[in-house]
Amino acid sequence: MSRRAVLGIAFALVAIAAAWVLFVGLPRWYSARRAASVDAAASAALPQPAASAVRKITATLYYVTEDGMSLTPAQREVPFAAAVTDQARAIVEAQLAPAVPLVSAIPPDTKLREVFVTERGDAFVDLSGEVASKHPGGSLDEIFTVYTIVNALTVNLPAIKRVQILVDGKEVDTLAGHVDLRHPLAKSLDWVIHDTH
Amino acid sequence: MKPLVAAFAAALCLLTVALPAQQSAALPYTVVTRDAKRPLAARTINGQEMFALDDLARLFNLSVREDAAAASLTISAGGQTVLLSTQQPLASVGGRMTSLPAAPAREGRTWYVPVDFVSRVLAAISATKIDLRKPSRLLLVGDVRMPRVAVRVEGLGAQSRVTLDVAPPTGHAVSQEPGRVVVRFEADALDAPDLRANTTTDLVTGVHLGDTAQSVAIDVTPRLGSFRATDQPGPAGATRIVIDLLPQTEAAPQTPTPQQPQQPARPQAPDTPPLLDLPPAGGLRTIVIDPGHGGDDSGARGTQGTLEKTVTLAVARRLKATIEARLGTRVLLTHDGDQTVGLDQRAAVANNNKADLFISLHASASVRPAVAGAQVFYLGLEGYGEAAQRAVQAPRDALPVLGGGTREIEIIPWEMAQARYIDQSAAFARAVEAALRDRVPMSPRALQQAPLRVLVGVNMPAVLVELGFLTNAQQEQQLLADDHQSVLAQALVDGIMRYRAGAGGTR
Secondary structure: OHHHHHHHHHHHHHHHHHHHHHHHHHHHHHHHHHHHHOOHHHHHHOOOOOOOOOOEEEEEEEEEOOOOOOEEEEEEEEEOOOOHHHHHHHHHHHHHOOOOOOEOOOOOOOOEEEEEEOOOOEEEEEEOOHHHHOOOOOHHHHHHHHHHHHHHHHHHOOOOOEEEEEEOOEEOOOOOOOEOOOOOEEOOOOOEOOOOO | OHHHHHHHHHHHHHHHHHOOOOEEEEEEEEEEOOOOEEEEEEEEEOOEEEEEHHHHHHHHOOEEEEEOOOOEEEEEEOOEEEEEEOOOOEEEEOOEEEEOOOOOEEEOOEEEEEOHHHHHHHHHHOOOOEEEEOOOOEEEEOOOOOOEEEEEEEEEOOEEEEEEEEEOOOOEEEEEEOOEEEEEEOOOOOEOOOOOOOOOOOOEEEEEEOOOOOEEEEEEOOOEEEEEEEEEEOHHHOEEEEEEEEEOOOOOOOOOOOOOOOOOOOOOOOOOOOOOOOOOOOOOOEEEEEEOOEOOEOOOEOOOOOEHHHHHHHHHHHHHHHHHHHOOOEEEEOOOOOOOOOHHHHHHHHHHOOOOEEEEEEEEOOOOOOOOOEEEEEEOOHHHOHHHHHHHOOOEEEEEOOOOOEEEEEOOOHHHHHHHHHHHHHHHHHHHHHHHHOOOOEEEEEEEEEOEHHHHOOOOOEEEEEEEEOOOHHHHHHHHOHHHHHHHHHHHHHHHHHHHOOHHHOO
8 A cells, every 4th residue: 555655656756857847847958059059140139138047938020121122030039928918028029129230110219018919819019109100101111010010929929810000009090101000910921031040 | 449450350360260271262063954054152171172051052942950969960852851960971861871072061150061962962862853063063953954065176188077975865956057067956055164176177167166055066167068977876875976077079079088098086196085074985984093191191201301292292193184185084183282181081082983993102111221113002901801701702781672672782891892803903003013114113022912001992993003212312313303203104104004905914
């Protein structure tokens, strides 16, 4: 009887250890390896916070290509968050941050106000008024601005299917008179050049 | 005394300021009944021609009651009642909603309604026939026979040909009198505001309204021998009267001059516009051009400070003139001044005028100054998901009709109207892109699909053209230059002609 109990406890301990390795240890080790392998240019462009204890994930963010004709993906470290909404917030924050020498399609000084994610997988990204008031105009650049946000969320977070951009807490027709923002938009890689990684 | 005058002046100033910003008197319309003609004042308020509701009330014996709480006007005529919203461009006629190009406007104690209120609302409830003819600024009341007449004069060698298009077809007789040939119509009057000969020939010196209001006189020289008049079916149900005038000759007058082949139609006029504003078979009747941005919304800004709204309006006006000259098609601009116009309102101008094509003109901007070249966009539906699918397969619904029975209607959400025209818009975009490519530098992304807001509600083939990039210094100069604007207008007309010819449908 007691041998059985000992066996049971040992089995339970092994199971717990295995679970820890599988769900905590491995991902940590893996993400540390990924972080180490990020190319030099990227780490130079985005200064890493000193605190190495903060968990990171690698996210794909979008910037305007040299020729101004497409978006190009770039791998970036962003803080890890357990909840989808928090993770979405972290990704958008990273996308809004200046990333010299890369050029973002999102007007400078645009701030993230809030992110909401519905059960259906629609994310609502509430940006500050600068995204519209400081937008240079032009259909193509407006498309780039919109799909930078839409793709940054839908590509990195499979739970998010569609994205709608709000400005200063309100639904808007467009940012600068071109792209229809009255509905959530699905991912579109038409505007993205192929990943060279 | 002085303070009083000052106060009065101040009050006057205040009043002027309080009035709606853009309003001006427009040319009056003429009301024609069987026995009288009288003017009806019209004025332009916020870009819309309007009639004073009081004038219409007197004319049609309407009673008007305002319900401020419900923000509506109740208008009754002979037992029929119309509810007109004072805030939205909508009227309810016997329970059925009718859209108007603009909401009523108030000026002092007077309400003004768009001229289309007469044709869309009053005509529906009036016992007498009401016919609003905007091009000739006529309002026909009752059973007035007033056909529209347009004329063309051509020289065919020694002969001359006078062509009259008459709509609707009307009985007529052609006779020769000293010094002229007269066409008399069985009508009360003729609707021919700009009836005149476009050319003079050896035989014809002029065309004008005859001695009576029902006739057209063709002034001829003494060299005229005889004439032959034939009726042909004209475009869109009109009658075409072709009068061949033959010179006096020693030879038998019935044999046509041998050296001149008697081929009918237009050897020396390659782009003769249609005589009447009627749809030529399979052709384009109305084209709406939308100058992008305007008013508070300047659009993109060039490196030298050029505003997108300035460029789009200039090119739109030029394009309108070019289309009218080359195609003879009616062209409307969504706004012909520096006005703020909503994106839905732009689509509404095209939809309410039943346009055949919609072209929105823009000038682009990029974060990269080197980016240049023109682009043509049409609507992409990928962002719209199921809503677009539903719109494409427009469900048919049977609605009960007052007095029994049902009527089948198609329900298309206003905002998805364009979903059914994607293929045609794609063909139109290809045609415009190809035509532009022949004449101006193109972007590497020259032909694109995107969820563009201004196109979604347009109920006809529609494209958005980015004429060039204002953020590129060289292109900014080009877009401001007269000659480049003309080249763009010519290229866009080429695109329209290619699409019309069906060349745009194939690659």
